[in-house]
Amino acid sequence: MIEAVISILIGALTAMVPLVLTSVGATVSERAGVVNIGYEGIILMSAFFGAIFAEITGNPWIGLIGGAFVGMLLGMLHGFITVYLKGDHVIPGIGVNLLALGVVAFGITAYWGTAGQHQVPTNVRVAPIINTPYGSLSPMVLITIAIAILTHWVLFRTPLGLRIRAVGENPEAADALGINVERYRFLATVYGAMLAGLGGAFMSVDWLGTVTKQLSAGRGFIALANMVFSGWNPLRALLGGFIFGFFDNLSVWVRTNPEIQRIVPWQFVATLPYLVTLIIVAGIIGKVRPPKADGKPYKRE
Amino acid sequence: MEEVPIIEMKGIVKVYPDGTKALKGVDFSVKKGEIHGLLGENGAGKTTLMKILSGMLHPTGGKIFVNGKEVRFKSPADALANGIGMVHQHFTLVDVFDGLHNIILGMEGHGLFSKIDVEKAKEKLQKLMDELNFQVPLDVPVEKLPVGVQQRIEILKTLYRDVDVLILDEPTAVLTPIEVKELFEVLRKLKSQGKTIIFISHKLREVMEITDRVTVLRKGELIGTVNTRETTPKELAKMMVGREVVLKIEKPPKEAGKPVLEVKDLWVKGDRGEDAVKGLTFEVRAGEIFGIAGVEGNGQTELIEAISGLRKVEKGKVILNGKDITGRPPRELYDLGMAHIPEDRIHMGLVIEMSVAENSILGLHWRKAFRGPLGLIRWDKVKEHAAKLVRDFEVSVPSIEAPAKSLSGGNQQKLIVAREVSKEPEFIIASQPTRGVDVASTEYIRNYLIKLRNENKAVLLVSADLDEVLQLSDRMAIIYEGKFVGIVKPEEVTEEQIGLMMGGIKNES
Numbered sequence: 001m002i003e004a005v006i007s008i009l010i011g012a013l014t015a016m017v018p019l020v021l022t023s024v025g026a027t028v029s030e031r032a033g034v035v036n037i038g039y040e041g042i043i044l045m046s047a048f049f050g051a052i053f054a055e056i057t058g059n060p061w062i063g064l065i066g067g068a069f070v071g072m073l074l075g076m077l078h079g080f081i082t083v084y085l086k087g088d089h090v091i092p093g094i095g096v097n098l099l100a101l102g103v104v105a106f107g108i109t110a111y112w113g114t115a116g117q118h119q120v121p122t123n124v125r126v127a128p129i130i131n132t133p134y135g136s137l138s139p140m141v142l143i144t145i146a147i148a149i150l151t152h153w154v155l156f157r158t159p160l161g162l163r164i165r166a167v168g169e170n171p172e173a174a175d176a177l178g179i180n181v182e183r184y185r186f187l188a189t190v191y192g193a194m195l196a197g198l199g200g201a202f203m204s205v206d207w208l209g210t211v212t213k214q215l216s217a218g219r220g221f222i223a224l225a226n227m228v229f230s231g232w233n234p235l236r237a238l239l240g241g242f243i244f245g246f247f248d249n250l251s252v253w254v255r256t257n258p259e260i261q262r263i264v265p266w267q268f269v270a271t272l273p274y275l276v277t278l279i280i281v282a283g284i285i286g287k288v289r290p291p292k293a294d295g296k297p298y299k300r301e
Numbered sequence: 302m303e304e305v306p307i308i309e310m311k312g313i314v315k316v317y318p319d320g321t322k323a324l325k326g327v328d329f330s331v332k333k334g335e336i337h338g339l340l341g342e343n344g345a346g347k348t349t350l351m352k353i354l355s356g357m358l359h360p361t362g363g364k365i366f367v368n369g370k371e372v373r374f375k376s377p378a379d380a381l382a383n384g385i386g387m388v389h390q391h392f393t394l395v396d397v398f399d400g401l402h403n404i405i406l407g408m409e410g411h412g413l414f415s416k417i418d419v420e421k422a423k424e425k426l427q428k429l430m431d432e433l434n435f436q437v438p439l440d441v442p443v444e445k446l447p448v449g450v451q452q453r454i455e456i457l458k459t460l461y462r463d464v465d466v467l468i469l470d471e472p473t474a475v476l477t478p479i480e481v482k483e484l485f486e487v488l489r490k491l492k493s494q495g496k497t498i499i500f501i502s503h504k505l506r507e508v509m510e511i512t513d514r515v516t517v518l519r520k521g522e523l524i525g526t527v528n529t530r531e532t533t534p535k536e537l538a539k540m541m542v543g544r545e546v547v548l549k550i551e552k553p554p555k556e557a558g559k560p561v562l563e564v565k566d567l568w569v570k571g572d573r574g575e576d577a578v579k580g581l582t583f584e585v586r587a588g589e590i591f592g593i594a595g596v597e598g599n600g601q602t603e604l605i606e607a608i609s610g611l612r613k614v615e616k617g618k619v620i621l622n623g624k625d626i627t628g629r630p631p632r633e634l635y636d637l638g639m640a641h642i643p644e645d646r647i648h649m650g651l652v653i654e655m656s657v658a659e660n661s662i663l664g665l666h667w668r669k670a671f672r673g674p675l676g677l678i679r680w681d682k683v684k685e686h687a688a689k690l691v692r693d694f695e696v697s698v699p700s701i702e703a704p705a706k707s708l709s710g711g712n713q714q715k716l717i718v719a720r721e722v723s724k725e726p727e728f729i730i731a732s733q734p735t736r737g738v739d740v741a742s743t744e745y746i747r748n749y750l751i752k753l754r755n756e757n758k759a760v761l762l763v764s765a766d767l768d769e770v771l772q773l774s775d776r777m778a779i780i781y782e783g784k785f786v787g788i789v790k791p792e793e794v795t796e797e798q799i800g801l802m803m804g805g806i807k808n809e810s
Contacts, residue, residue, distance in 0.1 A: 157416050159409035166395050166406050173393035176357065177407035177458070178378025292396065300357065 003134055004253060010135035011249035012242055014207055017144045018043060018199030020241035022223035024148050024234045025195030031155060031232055032188030033168035035295040036078050038093035040220025041100030042193050043200035044213070046070045048104045050201025051211050052111065054124040063124065063205035064140070064198060071197015072190050079189035083182050086297035097220075105213040118211045126206040140202050145238065147195065152234040164188050168291035171298040181298050196220065222274075229278060231288035243280055247273035305369040307333040307497050308354065308385075308466060313363035315349050315521075323349040325521040326363070331466070336488060336498045338512035338529070340505070340541055343710060343737040345518040347501045348390070351468045354499075355387035356380035378407075386459030387468040392451050396444035400437055400454045401426065404461050429460055433490055435483070448598065449480040456487065467491065468499045473507055474765070477596050478800030485511050503541075505534040517541055542740050550744070550772055552751050557775060558587035561728045561759035562608070567617035569600070569607040577603035579783035580617070585728065590750060590760040592774030592791075595803055597765045600783035602644065605732050605763055609641045610634050621728060635664055640726035642717055644733040644763070646710070650717040653706040657698050660705045661687035661720050690719035695745070711742030718746055722753070729753060732763045747773060767799065781805040 022039050029036055046067035054063025074096055081087040105116070112118045128136035155161035163184050166174040171181045199219075204211050226244065230236035251269040254260050308331040315324040324346045331337045341347045352358040354365065356374035365372050367383050374380045380387075394403050405422045423439060430436055437453045438446070446454075452472060459467055469488075473481045488498055488511060502508050508515055509529060517524040517540040524540045562585040571577035577600045585591040593601060606612035608619055610631040619627045621637055631641075643649035651660050662671055662683050671686070673679040687701040696715045699707055708716065714734065721729065731750055735743040750773055754760055764770050770777050771791045778785045779802040786802040 154414065158414050159417055160413040162398075162402060162406060162409060162417065163413075166398070169395045169397055170393065173395050173403070174406065176355075176377045176387070176389070176393045178376060178381055179407045180376075289397075 006132070007134040008246065008249045008253055010132070010137060011252070012245035013137060013141045014135075015245035015248050016238075016241040017138070017140055017202050017207065018219050019223050019226060019244060020144050020148055020238050021199035021202070022196040022220060023226045023230065023237035023241055024151050025192035026224055026227045027192075027230070027232050027234055027237055028151060028155065028164065028188050028195075029192030030227065030294050031168045031291055032164045032185045033171065033291055033293045033296065033298070034079065034082055034185050034189045034192075035089040036075075036082075036093050036189065036192060037090055037224065038074065038078060038096030038220070039193070039196040039223055040216050040218065041093075041097035042071050042074050042196040043203070043216040043220050044100040044104050045074065045096075046197035046200030047204035047215050048107055048211050050197075051118065051120050051204040054120065054205045058124055060124050060126040060205045064126070064201045067201020067205075068194050068198040071200065072194045074197070075190040075193025076186075078193060079186040082297065083185045083189065086299055089295045089297075100216075101213060104211070104215075108211060108213065116212060120204055120209045120211065122209070124205065125209050126202075138202075138206050140206055148234050148238040155234060165291070167298075168293055171293050175298075175300065185298075196223070199223075226277065228288075228290075229282050232291065240277055240280075244273045244277040247276050304332065306330040306366075307368055308499075309366040309369075310350070310354065311364045311366070313350060313353060313365075314361045315346070315353060315358065316361045323521055324353075324360075327518065327521070327523045329516055329523070330526070331497060331499060332514075333465075333497055334492065334495055335513040336492055336500055336511055338508040338515035339499055339501045339518065340503065340508050340515050340537060341518035342503060342541055342739055344520070344739070345541075346521040347518055348470055350518070351387060351470060351499065351501060354380065355385055355468055357387070381459075381462050381464065384463070384465035385468070386462055386464035386466070388452065388455040388459060388470065388472060390470040390472075390474065392448075392455050394443045394451060394454065397442055399440045399442055400446070400457075401439040403443055403454060404439075404458045408462060426457060426461065429457060432494070433460075433487055435487060448475045448596075449477075449483075452476070452484070453487075460491075464496075466497045466499065468501070470501045471503070472500070473502065473504065475597060477804040478797075479804045481507070505537050505541075508537065509534055519543055550747055550751065552773070553755065555588050555755065555775070557589035558757060560584040560586050561622060562761065563618075563620040564608065565618040565620070567604070567607060567619065568615040569603045569612055570615055571600075571603055576615075577783050578607065581783075581785060583778060583785070583788065585759045585761050587727070587759050588754055588757040589775045590754050590762050590773050592762040592764065592770035592777035593780055594764065594767055594770040594777055594799065595780035599780045601732070601763045601765075601780060603783075604780075605641075605644070605730055605761075608761075609639065609730060632664075632667075635724060635726075638725075638727040640721035640724045640729045642714075642721050642729065642731045642734050644736070646713050646717055651705045651713060654704055656702050656704055657691065657696075657708070657716065658684050658687040658701045660716060661690050661701075661723075663720065665720070665724060686723070690716065690723060694719040694749075709739070710737045711739040714738050714746060715742055718749060722749075726758065728759045728761070730761045730763070733765060734762070735764075735766065735769060767796070767803070771796070771799075779803055 026039060049070045050063040050067030053066030054060045078092050081092045082089050108118050109115060126138055129139045130137040163179050167181045167184045175181050203215055226237055226240040230240045251272060254269040255266040310329040313324050313327045316322050327350060329350060339347045353360045356377040356379050372383055401422060404426060409417050426439060435453060437450050443451055443454060472484060476484060491498060500512055512529045514526060514528055516526040519541060564581055564583050567578055567581045569578035595601060603612060607614050610629055614627050618625060621639060626634055647653055671679055671682050684701060691698055691701060694715050696712050696719060705713060734746050750760055762770060762773055774791050776788060777791055778788045779799060782805060786805060786807055
């Protein structure tokens with residue numbers, strides 16, 4: 001029993017990585033006032049390209065950095081459209097999501113010559129730093145926790161964070177004080193997409209070691225939901241991501257355990273991650289208010 | 302030798318992207334250390350000129366000199382760097398931040414990634430406040446503070462940046478008379494410290510009281526600059542409007558009839574869930590104008606929205622002509638004889654992109670008169686109706702097919718009044734009916750409200766313009782924080798008494 005719990009906890013820490021990274025990134029982006037629903041596509045594309053980078057260089061860390069870089073490029077595209085061209089915030093995200101489906105489905109066949117799925121060789125996957133009989137932990141878990149804490153600190157303690165929050169709450173006020181609204185919004189958007197990209201690459205070159213066109217499996221959207229439940233707060237997003245990961249793993253464990261299945265149908269347990277995350281995180285924080293200028297383009301005249 | 306003016310603007314032209322010519326070559330010069338009034342009607346270009354000086358807007362043409370040196374501001378940051386700061390009419394505060402963080406935003410200290418030194422900032426601000434002899438709470442989210450305090454935070458914000466020139470855009474619009482006095486004390490103090498202040502206003506009395514010199518703008522043009530001591534309110538008014546202004550309002554005495562609207566112990570919540578209207582009880586009778594005076598944001602908006610069916614009533618009753626209409630939808634209220642001139646003509650009164658004709662039947666469009674077979678709109682009748690309104694109310698329009706946004710503010714407002722009156726109501730709500738309206742239209746609208754009263758209609762007037770309420774009302778209530786401080790007859794009170802009541806202080810008498 002203890003073994004099962006430990007193994008589920010370890011699994012949860014691993015499963016939370018892409019969710020937490022994306023939620024934290026989305027939090028920064030929306031705190032600055034830029035909505036991006038394209039994280040699903042960013043995760044998928046970064047997973048694909050991250051695997052390619054890793055295989056070409058033979059170094060999984062280059063794969064991770066490359067994935068983050070692909071996220072940055074997509075973030076720059078989104079930022080350019082929404083921040084500088086004052087475009088709609090939702091449509092470009094839909095575009096990226098659709099684009100990713102096409103690019104990755106085609107890319108897997110075109111690059112590796114396999115249909116629909118590619119297995120990343122073990123030698124270019126990130127090696128775990130902690131090994132236990134019940135599972136192993138990737139260094140990315142620690143990096144993710146550090147990123148969440150650091151982002152939280154920057155957002156709420158430093159001038160940079162104050163300015164990011166100001167341009168997302170009241171861009172006129174920030175502008176009147178000589179803060180370059182567009183610059184901070186753009187940078188926050190790129191940062192958000194970069195974290196999602198890192199999360200995507202983690203899935204292919206670390207955690208799952210595979211690339212499929214269903215790899216992201218809604219994580220980009222779940223991360224957005226987690227961001228809202230967490231009240232646009234990176235530390236709570238870390239907690240929310242962990243809770244989700246825990247119940248996600250629990251449901252997998254139940255599915256593979258016929259004795260428990262006799263008592264509880266696994267389909268019920270499979271709904272738990274969504275239910276519990278919602279109840280716990282929403283329950284802790286109650287009603288939250290999104291940044292006031294979230295999703296609103298800012299034009300001076 | 303003449304002293305170099307601290308600010309000199311030459312031949313400033315501003316054409317907005319939509320083609321509106323807001324400024325047509327304005328010269329403006331301010332001496333160091335003076336309080337300089339910038340006077341003009343709404344739409345005269347005062348705010349546009351100052352937004353250009355503070356770097357918010359780029360001029361289409363013209364030059365700006367600071368201390369004799371030509372400058373070009375790309376953004377407010379450039380203006381601040383040159384010692385020019387502006388307090389906008391609509392405050393630019395981040396609601397959820399406390400005063401301290403609002404003030405230090407953009408000037409937090411060294412390094413974007415270093416920890417903000419809150420204590421140091423607090424010290425500097427405390428010193429500033431001590432010098433000016435006022436205090437504001439620095440650690441409360443500004444949305445929880447009254448507007449007068451928010452304004453002080455705005456002023457501190459510019460002073461924290463060591464500005465030499467402080468621009469205040471209609472700073473008294475949201476203040477009670479007592480707060481205005483306190484503000485003026487602060488301004489005098491700043492002047493004694495050598496700061497230069499530009500005071501934008503359309504209120505003659507205030508300009509006469511506080512300024513050293515006054516520049517008057519009209520329709521985007523410079524009319525002139527005069528020394529305050531050498532002018533009179535009458536002369537300024539004439540410069541401002543372009544003709545002698547005597548607002549001619551004739552109000553014959555009249556006995557009020559039976560109650561048309563009765564409000565009983567009404568409770569209404571505001572947008573943030575707070576109690577905005579706290580148990581109001583009053584009635585508006587036939588042939589009477591019942592005025593509500595008070596500083597904006599004391600529950601007036603919520604009260605009107607509750608009466609007109611736009612906001613939920615938490616508790617209490619609204620009765621129209623003996624019929625309980627609490628919580629009934631607006632359409633039913635129109636059919637029962639209510640009309641509503643809303644406070645915000647752009648967003649509530651008109652659909653600004655639609656034509657004058659289309660706007661003229663909003664709220665009337667379901668009436669049989671405008672409906673043909675299959676319920677389609679009969680545009681011939683609509684146009685007839687619109688043409689009649691425009692004629693009867695002297696609304697100046699390019700054509701009835703023109704979009705409502707092509708009309709001046711005064712004509713937009715007249716169009717709304719015309720439409721609402723064409724509903725043949727027995728009870729009319731007039732909320733801020735002359736806000737941002739030119740003098741001629743103001744006179745027209747005020748006289749029309751009196752005409753309605755003389756025709757035995759019941760009128761509920763809500764206005765932040767105290768003079769308007771005093772002039773038009775038969776009875777008036779003063780609202781403060783969702784309650785009436787008192788209900789009085791305008792001729793029986795002094796303005797000082799009302800000023801105190803607007804600040805929530807009840808008269809001892």
